[in-house]
Amino acid sequence: MSLLAKQTEKVRNYINGVWVASSSGREEEVFNPATGEVIAYVPISSREELDAAVQAAAEAFHSWKRVAVPRRARYFFQYQQLLVQHWNELAELITLENGKSLEEALGEVQRGIECVEFASGIPTLMMGSQLPDIATGIESGMYRYPLGVIGGIAPFNFPMMVPCWMFPLAVACGNTFVLKPSERTPLLMNRLAELFAEAGFPPGVLNVVHGAHDVVGGLLEHDEVKAISFVGSQPVAEYVYKQGTAHGKRVQALAGAKNHSIVLQDADLGNAVKNIIAAAFGSAGERCMACSVVVVQETIADELVRRLLEAADGLKIGDGREAGVFLGPVIRQSNKDRTLAYIEAGVQEKAELVRDGRKDAAAGGKGYFLGPTIFDRVEPGMTIWRDEIFAPLLSVVRVKDLAEAINVTNQSPFANGACIYTDSAKAVREFREEIDAGMLGVNLGVPAPMAFFPFSGYKKSFYGDLHANGRDGVEFYTRKKMITARY
């Protein structure tokens, strides 16, 4: 049976180690964004179904937390091997439901596997600390413990990597997990759960409940859920943070972005263009680390724009499963329509539309395609400069010098990433010290940190204090107990 035929079955929930059909009576179509075909039906599960999953996770927690930490790590060694064995299949599934090119999808699988590898180091990561003599004959020690049931809520743009930021580390720490994938990309997470079961993890340790607002509300309000990891758009992140903390939970909510790349006149322009094009138009611009705004020193602006246009014209647009395709579709027709409205807004606000991706839209037939779109002479304050568009649309802002470039970048309400292209160490230092964003890149386009470092944003790009991944992730998924003893 082909992958597609298999997946047109109704998507099931995974609760307590059993694949169960939803009884909510509500479902949505899942589309292949490259063709517009329906590839599956995802249930919009009810609050009761979510409650059953939380209950299963709460029961599994009693025994899972007592599994010795090195043994928990060994489950993850097994899981890592299975993910590596299924690398191509997982990537094909990502391309099918998300639309990104197969090459990008293969890279995403790698990023997910790296999270599992990081989680396998849990014996070292979980260690506490001691001081044998805090006073004569008295010692003190800190021990780390899991929290209980953790809820995860994921976006559509990284169906594998983002869930892998969440459940592997949380489960390795001794917690149990209930994950709600995006209803637009529900298939990959089910495959991850199947392989998780194959790796031998006990039932109830990881549960998957598909749905939308009701499932999210249930996770935010349920007493048994101790912490929430959310990744998605800014308004929903803010809502999840406020609701979750109001219900006494720890919340880390990673939100939207509008990443600026500064290009100074001493930059290697060939390298800058290659990296900006990949960062702006790779994954159809649907990356929280995408480059959305280029802030270029005016002395080289004409030359940079000329080269960006030339490179953008050379990108192959089409179904991500075809060889050589760089730019796939956006996720849904509604996302395409929203982007078309932003192009209109840019024109209305008198930015200069130097490349109109609408002309390439027909290239992909019934899919939700849009070619690379570039606006020059964009001013801070314009709608296309301010809002996260999440599509292959790049704005160019011209500035006098580095100080003005930093000022423009720091005016953004978002603060996920920022990059600089320059040959000057002094400029890099000033950029590093002055930029108000969490993830910085120097002469490269997508400075996404690896799993052993935190994934940090500020301002409207992040709600919470401990970030995803790295030691922050371990801190987030554990609580500490102090013991002070005299013998």
Ligand code: NAD
């Ligand atoms: P989204 O906010 O629409 O959805 C994210 C999740 O929230 C989904 O599971 C969805 O079902 C749920 N959701 C949506 N609306 C809801 C509502 N009203 N009430 C309760 N739950 C709701 O985001 P998306 O479009 O799937 O993903 C793209 C967004 O994610 C972009 O803004 C992107 O920048 C962001 N993102 C951020 C990071 C980061 O690290 N900061 C990483 C990846 C994606």
